[in-house]
Amino acid sequence: MKTNDIRQMYLKYFESNGHVSYPSDSLIPSNDPTLLFTGAGMNQFKDMFIGVGNLGFKRATTCQKCLRTGDIENVGKTSSHHTFFEMLGNFSFGDYFKNEVIEWAWEFVRKKANLKEEKLSVSVYQDDDEAYNIWNKKMGVPAGKIYKFGEDDNFWPAGAPSKGPNGPCGPCTEIFYDQGANIGCGSNDCNPSCDCDRYVEIWNLVLMQFERSGDGKMDPLKNKCIDTGMGLERIARVMQGVYTNFDIDSFVPIINNISELVGVEYDSKQKSSSLIRRIADHVRAIVFCIADGVYFSNEGRGYVERRLLRRAMRDVMELGKNEVLLYKLVPVIADVMLEPYPAIKERRENIARVVKSEEERFHETLEKGTVLLDESIEKLKKSGGTVFSGADSFRLYDTFGFPVDMTESILEENGLTLDMAGFESEMEKQREQARAGTRIKDSVFSGAINESDRVIEKTVFKGYELDKAECKVRRIINKGDDVEFVEAGKGVFVDLDVTPFYAEAGGQVGDKGTLVNDNCHIDVINTIKENNEILHICKIEKGRVGVGDVLNAEVDVDRRAAIKRNHSATHILHHILRQILGEHAEQAGSNVDPDRLRFDFRHFTSVTKSELERIEFLVNEHILKDGEVATNEMGFKEAIDSGVTALFGEKYGERVRAVSIGDYSKELCGGTHVSRTGNIGLFKIISESSIAAGVRRIEAITGIESLKKTKKKDELILELCEKLNTSEDLLKGRVADMLQEIKGLGNEIHNLKQASQGEIAGKLLDESVETAGVKVIARKLDGASIDDLRNTADSLRKSSNSAAIALGSVNSGNVALIVALTDDVVKRGLNAGKIIKDIAKIVGGGGGGKPDMAQAGGKLPEKLDEAISRALQIFKENIESS
Numbered sequence: 058m059k060t061n062d063i064r065q066m067y068l069k070y071f072e073s074n075g076h077v078s079y080p081s082d083s084l085i086p087s088n089d090p091t092l093l094f095t096g097a098g099m100n101q102f103k104d105m106f107i108g109v110g111n112l113g114f115k116r117a118t119t120c121q122k123c124l125r126t127g128d129i130e131n132v133g134k135t136s137s138h139h140t141f142f143e144m145l146g147n148f149s150f151g152d153y154f155k156n157e158v159i160e161w162a163w164e165f166v167r168k169k170a171n172l173k174e175e176k177l178s179v180s181v182y183q184d185d186d187e188a189y190n191i192w193n194k195k196m197g198v199p200a201g202k203i204y205k206f207g208e209d210d211n212f213w214p215a216g217a218p219s220k221g222p223n224g225p226c227g228p229c230t231e232i233f234y235d236q237g238a239n240i241g242c243g244s245n246d247c248n249p250s251c252d253c254d255r256y257v258e259i260w261n262l263v264l265m266q267f268e269r270s271g272d273g274k275m276d277p278l279k280n281k282c283i284d285t286g287m288g289l290e291r292i293a294r295v296m297q298g299v300y301t302n303f304d305i306d307s308f309v310p311i312i313n314n315i316s317e318l319v320g321v322e323y324d325s326k327q328k329s330s331s332l333i334r335r336i337a338d339h340v341r342a343i344v345f346c347i348a349d350g351v352y353f354s355n356e357g358r359g360y361v362e363r364r365l366l367r368r369a370m371r372d373v374m375e376l377g378k379n380e381v382l383l384y385k386l387v388p389v390i391a392d393v394m395l396e397p398y399p400a401i402k403e404r405r406e407n408i409a410r411v412v413k414s415e416e417e418r419f420h421e422t423l424e425k426g427t428v429l430l431d432e433s434i435e436k437l438k439k440s441g442g443t444v445f446s447g448a449d450s451f452r453l454y455d456t457f458g459f460p461v462d463m464t465e466s467i468l469e470e471n472g473l474t475l476d477m478a479g480f481e482s483e484m485e486k487q488r489e490q491a492r493a494g495t496r497i498k499d500s501v502f503s504g505a506i507n508e509s510d511r512v513i514e515k516t517v518f519k520g521y522e523l524d525k526a527e528c529k530v531r532r533i534i535n536k537g538d539d540v541e542f543v544e545a546g547k548g549v550f551v552d553l554d555v556t557p558f559y560a561e562a563g564g565q566v567g568d569k570g571t572l573v574n575d576n577c578h579i580d581v582i583n584t585i586k587e588n589n590e591i592l593h594i595c596k597i598e599k600g601r602v603g604v605g606d607v608l609n610a611e612v613d614v615d616r617r618a619a620i621k622r623n624h625s626a627t628h629i630l631h632h633i634l635r636q637i638l639g640e641h642a643e644q645a646g647s648n649v650d651p652d653r654l655r656f657d658f659r660h661f662t663s664v665t666k667s668e669l670e671r672i673e674f675l676v677n678e679h680i681l682k683d684g685e686v687a688t689n690e691m692g693f694k695e696a697i698d699s700g701v702t703a704l705f706g707e708k709y710g711e712r713v714r715a716v717s718i719g720d721y722s723k724e725l726c727g728g729t730h731v732s733r734t735g736n737i738g739l740f741k742i743i744s745e746s747s748i749a750a751g752v753r754r755i756e757a758i759t760g761i762e763s764l765k766k767t768k769k770k771d772e773l774i775l776e777l778c779e780k781l782n783t784s785e786d787l788l789k790g791r792v793a794d795m796l797q798e799i800k801g802l803g804n805e806i807h808n809l810k811q812a813s814q815g816e817i818a819g820k821l822l823d824e825s826v827e828t829a830g831v832k833v834i835a836r837k838l839d840g841a842s843i844d845d846l847r848n849t850a851d852s853l854r855k856s857s858n859s860a861a862i863a864l865g866s867v868n869s870g871n872v873a874l875i876v877a878l879t880d881d882v883v884k885r886g887l888n889a890g891k892i893i894k895d896i897a898k899i900v901g902g903g904g905g906g907k908p909d910m911a912q913a914g915g916k917l918p919e920k921l922d923e924a925i926s927r928a929l930q931i932f933k934e935n936i937e938s939s
Contacts, residue, residue, distance in 0.1 A: 058293075058296055058297070059306050059307075060289065060290075060293040060305055060306055060307040061307075061396045061397065063170075063289065063292060063293050063296060064120050064143070064145070064289055064397060066169055066170075067118070067120070067145045067165070067169075067287070067292075068118055068119075068120060068145075070161075070165055070169055071116075071118035071147045071161070072118065074116075074161060075116050076116040076117055076118040076147055076148075077114045077116065077117050077118070078117075078118050078119070079101075079112075079117045079118070079119050080119070080709075081119060081120060081121045081122050082095050082100065082101035082121065082122075083095065083122075083349045083350070084122055084123075084124050084141075084345060084346060084349040084351065085349055085350060085351065085358065086100055086101070087101065089101075089103060093357065093358055093361065094123075094124040094125070094126075094358065094361070095121065095122065095123055095124065096123050096124065096125045097121070097123060097144060097146075097284075097286060098119050098121040098123075098144045098145075098146030098148070098284070098285075098286055099146070099148065099263075099284040099286075100121075101119075101121070102117065102148055102150070102284075105148075105150040106150065106225060106265065106282050106284070107225065108151075108280060110150075111514070111515065115149065115150045115151060115152040116147070116148070116149055116150075116152055116153070117147070117148045117150075118145075118146065118147045118148070119145075119146050119148075120143055120144070120145050120146075120289065120397070121143065121144045121146060122141070122143060122345060122349075123141070123142055123143065123144050124140055124141050124142075124342055124345070124346070124361075125139075125140060125142075126140055126361055132334075132335050132338050132339070133331040133332065133333075133334040133335030133336075133338065134331050134335075135254070136254045136257075136294075136300060136301035136302060136303075137254070137257065137288075137290075137291060137294075137301070137302055139290065139302065139338050139342075140338055140339060140342040140365060141338065141341050141342035141345050141346075142288055142289065142290055143288075143289035143290070143397075144286045144287065144288060144289065145286070145287040145288075145289055145292070146284070146285050146286050146287065147161070147283070147285050148282070148283060148284055148285070149282055149283035150280070150282055151279075151280030151281065151282060153283065154264070154266075154281050154283060155187060155188055155191055155264055156191060156195070158262050158264070158283045158285065159188065159191045159192060159195075159196065159230065159262065160191075160195070160196070162232060162260055162262060162285070163196045163198075163232075166232060166259070166260070170292065170295075170296055171296075172234060172295060172296070176234055176235045177198075177202070177232060177233065177234060177235070178198075178202040178203070178204065178232075178233050178235065178248075178249060178256070179192050179198055179202065179203055179204070179230060179231065179232050179233065180203070180204040180205070180206050180210070180211055180229075180230065180231045180233070180249055180250075181203060181204075181205055181206075181211060181228070181230045182205070182206070182207075182208070182211040182212055182228030182229060182230070183205040183206060183207055183208075183211070184228070185211075185228040185230070185264070188228065188230045188264065189203060189205070192230070204248055204249055204250065206250060210250065211228060211229045211230070211231065212226065212227070212228055212229060213226060213227060213228075213229050213263045213265070213284075214226060217269055218269070218273070218275060219273065221269060221273075222269070223268075223269045223270055223271055224268065224269060225265050225267070225268055225278060225282070226265065226267050226268070226269050226275075227263060227264045227265040227266045227267055227281075228264050228266070229261055229262060229263050229264065230261075230262045230264065231249070231258055231260065231261050231262070232258075232259055232260040232262075233249040233256045233257060233258055233259065234256070234257045234259050234295040235255060235256055236254065236255055236256070236257060236295075236300060237255070238255070240253075240254055240255045240300065241253030241254045241255030241256075242255065254300070254301075257291055257294065257295055258291070259287060259288070259291050259292050259295060260285065260286070260287040260292075261285065261286050261287075262283070262285045263283070263284040263285065263286075264281075264283065265278065265281060265282040265283065265284060266278055266281045288302075290302040290305060290307075290308075293305040293306070293307070301325070301334075303334045303337065303338075307393050307394070308337060308393075310389050310392070310393055311337045311340075311341065311386060311389055311390060311393060312333060312334070312337050314385075314386055314389045315333050315336050315337060315386065316333060318378070318382050318385060318386075319333075319373060319376040319377065319378045319382075320377070320378070321333070321376050321377070329376060332372040332375055332376055333372075333376070335368070335369065335372055336369045336372050336373065336383070336386075337386075339365040339366065339368060339369040340366075340369055340383055340386045340387075340390065340412075341390055342362075342365055343362055343365055343366055343369075343412060344387055344390050344391070344401060344408055344412075345398075345401075346358070346362045346365075347362075347408045347411050347412070348398075348400060348401055348404060348408060350645065350646070352411075352645065352749040352750065352751070352752050353366070353411075353415045353749065353750045353751075354749050354750075359749065363415070366383070366412070366415055366416070366419070367419055369383055370383065370416060370419055371460045374460070375460075381413060381416040381417055381420065382416075383412055383416055384409045384410070384412040384413035384416060385409075387405050387408050387409040387412060388405055388409070391405040391408075400703075404643070406641060407640075407641040407643060407659055410641060410661060410751065411659065411750070411751045414661050414750055414751050415750050415751070418750060422457050423457060423459065425457060426453050426456075426457030426459040427459075429453065429457070430453060430459065430464060430467060433445070433449060434467070434468070434471050434473065437473065438471070438473075442473075443472070443473055443474060444473070444474050444475070444476050445464070445468050445473055445474065445475050445476065446476055446479060447475070447476035447477065447478060447479015447480035447481070447482065447483060448479055448480075448483055450464050450465075450475055450476070450479075450480045451479075451480050451483035451484065454480075455483075455487070461475075461477075461480055465477075514531075514554075516552065516553065516554065516555070516556055516590055516591040517554065517555045517556070518556060518557075518559070518560075518591060519555055519556065519557050520556070520557045520558060520559045520568070520612065520729065521688070521729065523557045524557050524611065524612040524614050524617065525557060525609065525610065525611045525612070526555055526556065526557045526609075526610050527555075527607060527608075527609055527610075528553040528554055528555045528556055528572075528607070528608055528609075528610050529553065529554045529555075529605065529606070529607050529608075530551060530552070530553060530602060530603065530604050530605060530606045530607075530608065531552045531553060531554050531604065532550075532551070532552035532590070532604065533549055533550070533551055533552075533602070533603070533604055534549060534550040534551075534552075534592075535547060535549045535550075541603055541604050542601055542602065542603030542604070543597055543601065543602060543603075544597060544600075544601040545577075545597045545598060545599050545600060545601065546597060547596075547597050548594070548595070548596050548597075549595055549597065550592045550593065550594060550595070551572065551579070551592070551593045551595050551602070552590045552591070552592055552593075553572075553591070553593065553608070553610065555610075556584075556591050556593070556610055557610055557611075557612050558570060558581060558584040558591065558593060558610065558612055559584060559612075559617070559728070559729055560584045560585050560586035560591045560592070561583070561584065561585050561586070562586060562727060562728075563647075563726065563727050563728050564627075564646065564647035564648050564649055564728075565620060565624055565649045565728040565729070566583075566620065566648075566649065566650045566651075567583045567584030567585055567594075568581070568584050568612045568613065568616070568617055569581055569582060569583065569584075569612075569613045569616055570610065570611050570612040570613045571610075571611050572593065572595065572602075572608040572609070572610050572611075573608065573609050573611070574606065574607060574608050574609060576600045576601065576602070576606075577597065577599060577600030577601055577602045577606075577608075578597075578598045578599040578600065579595045579596070579597050579598060579602060579608070580595065580596045580598055581593045581594065581595055581610075582594050582595065582596060616651045617729060618736075618760075619651035619652070619759075619760060619761065619762070620649055620650065620651050620729065621729050621730055621731045621736070622731060622736060622737045622738060622759045622760045623649045623650070623651070623653065623654035623757075623758075623759055623760075624649045624654070624726075624728045624729060624730055625686055625718065625730045625731045625734065625736075625737055626654055626676065626680075626737050626740055626757065626759050627647050627649060627654050627656050628716065628718055628722050628724055628726070628730075629676050629679050629680065629718060629722060629734065629737075629740075630654075630656055630672070630676055630740075630755065630757070631644050631656065631658070631722070631724070632679075632718075632721055632722045633672050633675045633676050633679070634656075634658055634660075634672065634755075636675070637668055637671055637672055637675070638658075638660055638664070638668070641659055641660070642658045642659060642660050643658060643659050644656070644657070644658055644704055645657040645658055645659050645752050646752075649728065652758070652762060653743070653756055653757065653758045653762065654756070654757050654758070654759070655754060655755075655756050656754070656755050656756075656757070657748060657752055657753070657754045658752070658753055658754075658755070659751055659752060659753075660751070660752075660753045661751050663745065663747065663753070664745050664753060664755075669742055669745055672742070672755075673740065673741065673742045673757075676740045677739065677740050679718075679719070679721070679734060680734045680735065680737045680738070680739075680740060681734075681735065682719065682734060682735075683733050683734055683735035684718055684719030684720075684733065684734045685718075685719070685732070685733055686716065686717070686718050686730050686731055686732055686733060686734065687716070687717045687718075688714055688715065688716050688717075688730070689714070689715050689717070690712060690713070690714050690715075691712070691713065691715060692711060692712060692713070693709050693710070693711055693712070693713050696713050696715050696725060699715075699723075700723055701713075701715045701717075701723040701724065701725055702723060702724045702725065703724075703725050704724070704725070709725060713725050714726060714727050716728075716730055718734060719734070737759050737760065738759055738760035738761070738763060738764070739759065739760070739763035739764065739767070740757060740758075740759050740763065741757060741758050741759070741763045741766055741767075742755055742756070742757045743756050743757060743758060743766070744756045774788065781795070817838070817849055818849055818852040818853045818856055819856070821834050821836060821849075821853060822834070822853065822856055822857060824836075825860070828932070828933050828936045828937060829936050829937055829939075830859055831859045831860065831861055831881075831882055831885075831932075831936050832857050832859060832860040832861070833860075833861050833929065833932045833933065833936070834853060834860065834861070834862045834863070834864075835862075835863040835864075835925050835926070835928045835929035835932065836863075836864060836865075836925065837864075837865050837866065837921055837922065837925055838864055838865070838866045839866065839867070840866065840867075840868065841864075841866040841868075841873070842866070842868060842873070843866075843873040843875070843912060843914075845866070846864045846865070846866060846873055846874075846875040846912075847875055847910075847912065849864060850862050850864055850875050850877035850910070851877070853877070854877055854878075854879050857879065858879065858881070859879050859881050859882060860877075860878070860879050860882070861878055861879075861882050861887065861932040861936065862875070862876065862877040862878070863875070863876050863892075863896070863925060863928030863929065863932070864877075865921050865924060865925050866921075867918040867921060870916075870918060871914060871915070871916065871918070872900040872902060872914060872915035872916070872917065872918050872920075872921055872924075873912070873913075873914060874893060874896060874897060874900070874902075874904065874912060874913045874914070874915065874924065875893075875910075875911075875912050876889040876892045876893045876896070876906075876910070876911050876912075876928065877889060877909065877910050878908070878909050878910075879909075880909065882936070883908045883909050885935070885936065885939035886935065886939050887908075887932075887935050887936070887939075888908045889906060889907065889908055889909055889910055889911040890905050890906045890907060890908060890911045892911070892928065892931055893905065893906060893911035893912065893913045894911075894913070895927065895931065896913070896924040896925075896927050896928050896931075897913035897914070897915055897924070899915075899917075899920050899923050899924040899927060900913075900915025900916070900917045900918070900920045900921060900924050901915050901916045901917040901920070902914045902915030902916060902917075
């Protein structure tokens with residue numbers, strides 16, 4: 058059975074057992090800042106597990122996109138490890154428990170997946186007699202096929218009973234598939250606890266039944282929950298009868314494509330096979346990261362993504378190819394994943410361009426790393442050392458992606474060794490940071506669990522139709538605690554049953570305004586969303602407010618109108634960017650506030666001045682057409698089928714809101730918008746810049762802000778006209794004339810300077826000291842710039858057959874130094890670059906250059922005379938000895 062069919066079979070099986078088939082979350086967790094990436098199916102249901110969510114169902118099944126880097130060193134080397142993978146799961150939020158989940162799991166693996174029962178075994182937590190008895194007595198699994206393991210293997214979180222963290226936890230029970238005695242360690246005692254490949258863990262059932270408190274006490278949870286996870290690649294592997302996850306139908310085309318590109322046949326017995334497997338895994342992970350809005354960078358998710366690509370590129374190099382080629386894998390990955398993720402194929406050209414751009418950048422970085430390594434080796438040799446620092450080798454690896462084995466090889470060629478222990482120590486620090494960044498923090502469940510008995514009703518949002526509404530206070534939060542009332546002077550969160558205030562989301566800032574009644578006046582300074590609650594961040598200006606009070610809510614309509622203008626303008630801008638730059642110019646992020654809009658999009662070069670002018674013109678042209686801005690609520694599938702654009706990486710529910718502008722723009726959007734484009738007013742681009750590899754940013758203003766900007770320009774032009782005694786029509790010509798005049802004056806000054814420098818050079822030659830036939834000049838020239846010093850030195854060299862020159866000056870408290878030598882002096886063994894470094898130290902600076910000319914700067918002007926004297930001493934000693 059193909060992987061796509063297995064995925065569908067699993068979801069349909071649990072749908073038939075009363076589960077809601079829920080869409081996968083993005084790899085960027087939508088509601089959990091404690092996670093770097095989504096690493097498990099349960100992540101998006103955290104609120105449901107702790108009792109504060111209200112999705113409208115208690116049973117769910119998903120196929121979740123996941124990314125983990127905790128075991129990255131094993132990827133490619135083992136049969137089962139991945140960074141990106143798909144996790145099948147079924148979940149119960151206080152509904153069914155052990156009996157049902159075990160029964161369904163056993164039925165699925167035997168009757169749906171058709172796995173032979175004699176090949177299956179299970180494990181339970183050593184103290185979970187209930188689960189043991191269900192397997193043994195109800196499911197009929199022989200005692201010899203049921204293994205009892207401790208809390209490190211069969212408890213979630215691992216080791217929780219004795220080590221924590223506090224919060225919901227519970228035992229696990231797992232299902233294993235035996236690949237046969239010919240696989241793995243070969244020991245007669247081999248069982249599922251062995252690390253060899255014989256037993257494949259295909260399903261983990263987490264039975265969440267306890268709450269652990271600070272003293273290690275395990276109390277029963279009121280609402281017991283189920284969280285299961287089955288790796289899709291693993292179940293496909295055993296169902297398809299292959300021995301590694303990389304041999305399943307969804308990996309074979311990728312593996313074959315890599316083999317073809319690198320010119321190395323895939324043979325699982327050769328070392329090259331582990332490299333090919335790792336390339337396949339990492340590039341697949343990168344494709345899904347990009348699709349979900351992760352951009353290559355030096356921090357956070359983008360850094361993980363960058364490291365994955367660089368590792369894959371190094372594997373390509375080890376396979377004998379030193380070229381950009383990983384981007385060529387994108388089409389085959391898109392084809393393989395087409396059925397469950399059609400958006401990947403739609404965007405494959407853009408994803409490939411992003412990958413290619415980053416590959417090219419890394420090749421440039423490797424060249425820089427090589428230069429840095431060469432310089433470090435030279436310094437080490439000069440110091441008499443023989444061991445290259447582990448910290449320095451890690452910096453080469455971490456910053457420049459320089460492979461440590463390549464570093465070691467180059468060091469060996471130079472008769473040096475590497476402090477590998479130091480390198481490994483730095484690597485372990487980084488691994489720990491990665492593990493810390495990708496696991497659920499200890500406090501994920503703490504605090505919130507106290508609210509598990511309170512079901513949060515969704516706040517009714519009326520802001521699309523109204524800017525005023527009568528509402529009732531449901532909840533007041535002061536410093537993290539619920540309170541019954543609060544008085545003037547306090548800052549609090551207020552939850553209302555109904556609100557016209559838009560909560561910050563989708564790049565649009567939250568509304569501001571007021572909440573008032575006869576007893577109080579409250580300023581709403583921002584609006585945010587937490588779970589199903591729209592929370593108003595408030596300051597009580599007058600009186601007091603309590604839970605149950607009725608208030609009149611009123612949005613700041615002028616501020617909202619400005620936000621509407623900017624938000625609708627981003628939709629038009631998005632359309633025009635794709636029209637002018639190409640379909641690849643997709644939205645990569647946005648921020649809409651009352652003062653301006655910021656729009657991030659995918660593009661690989663700076664937008665030219667003419668392109669920006671054209672974009673701005675066309676946006677304004679569309680605004681002037683005064684097209685209708687219409688909104689419609691519909692089903693997600695219906696929206697996509699009708700041509701509405703969904704932003705990649707965003708999570709959408711079953712019901713969505715589509716915003717259409719004229720007949721050219723249709724996007725899913727929950728924000729507030731103008732009713733007609735003419736309401737936007739003048740659109741003006743104020744900047745265009747790069748924010749990441751392959752991502753550009755345009756900032757623009759509309760409406761009143763555009764008028765303010767235009768007024769400022771008019772005032773500036775008027776001021777210039779007055780100062781230059783001209784009119785606006787003649788201003789351009791007047792400025793051109795002035796520039797020409799300034800240029801002429803500059804030429805005159807240049808000629809005068811040259812003449813002056815010639816005179817100075819002549820005087821310096823006359824005053825020079827001759828040593829062994831070489832004219833030695835070491836002087837300070839007050840007020841001379843570095844260019845003046847250089848020109849004077851050139852003049853001296855041209856005027857003398859043999860000269861050694863050192864000139865210095867002080868300008869604005871900074872020292873400038875020049876050392877220049879004629880060719881014959883260089884042949885005597887003197888080197889301007891080395892001399893400048895020596896004397897620059899005296900003035901607290903540094904510099905360098907060529908053997909015949911070098912320059913430096915410094916910060917100690919009071920030491921300039923000493924530096925000049927030192928140069929004179931070096932000249933005399935070296936010339937005389939030569």
